[in-house]
Amino acid sequence: LLDTIVDAASGLRHELALPPATDLPADLVAPEGPRVASRAGSRGRSADDPALLDELLRQPWAHLLVDGYNVTKTGYPDLTLAEQRRRLVDGLGRVAAGTGAEVTCCFDGQPGQAPPSTQARGVRVLFSVGEIADDLLRRLVAAEPAGRVLVVVTSDQAVARDVEARGAWVVPSATLVARLQHL
Structure with missing residues (x-):
């Protein structure tokens, strides 16, 4: 049941184009290092999965x-x-x-x-x-x-x-x- 709720919330977040919930305010202020532009799937799956x-x-x-x-x-x-x-x-x-x-x-x-x-x-x-x-x-x-x-x-x-x-x-x-x- 929990996985279903998490997947539903993830899908809704994606559909509404909301920013990821994993970013905390301090993460947004910290100096940025080089980032790799990749999107992980639900539960951190890679594109090769x-x-x-x-x-x-x-x-x-x-x-x-x-x-x-x-x-x-x-x-x-x-x-x-x-x-x-x-x-x-x-x-x-x-x-x-x-x-x-x-x-x-x-x-x-x-x-x-x-x-x-x-x-x-x-x-x-x-x-x-x-x-x-x-x-x-x-x-x-x-x-x-x-x-x-x-x-x-x-x-x-x-x-x-x-x-x-x-x-x-x-x-x-x-x-x-x-x-x-x-x-």
């Missing part, structure tokens, strides 16, 4: 955005591109079914490229046309309303920095691969 991904996706109205080839090259580099896409999209379908989160997977594409022949229910698959998937992810995050829980899966540091600046949570590709292996 698949449990943080589960926790974020259980939030109401969560949206998971995936840098497709970034994940597949991490998890399934020996497969063909079509097999990589199919395996990732199938796994994301299981994530969508288990969490109720909106799921969008972005792949680099070419004009006229057809979407994967087997699409999983609950997974939106987009191919970038005239731009790279990284820029498509940035545009998708920018289009979302403020306060919505956005989780972007990528190991691309430039994309991570840009989407975090817009309030999205960033989870490394290896974390999603680890999560998909347990489904």
Whole structure:
């Protein structure tokens, strides 16, 4: 029961964009040293912990955005591109079914490229046309309303920095691969 209350309070604090409750007044006045800009999840989970991904996706109205080839090259580099896409999209379908989160997977594409022949229910698959998937992810995050829980899966540091600046949570590709292996 206590964990449920703590999680509810944490979610409400995040939704209302309130400052962390761990800062005491003296902490705010003390001289600042170099800080690493990272956001820890509930109970101090790191971004490498698949449990943080589960926790974020259980939030109401969560949206998971995936840098497709970034994940597949991490998890399934020996497969063909079509097999990589199919395996990732199938796994994301299981994530969508288990969490109720909106799921969008972005792949680099070419004009006229057809979407994967087997699409999983609950997974939106987009191919970038005239731009790279990284820029498509940035545009998708920018289009979302403020306060919505956005989780972007990528190991691309430039994309991570840009989407975090817009309030999205960033989870490394290896974390999603680890999560998909347990489904």
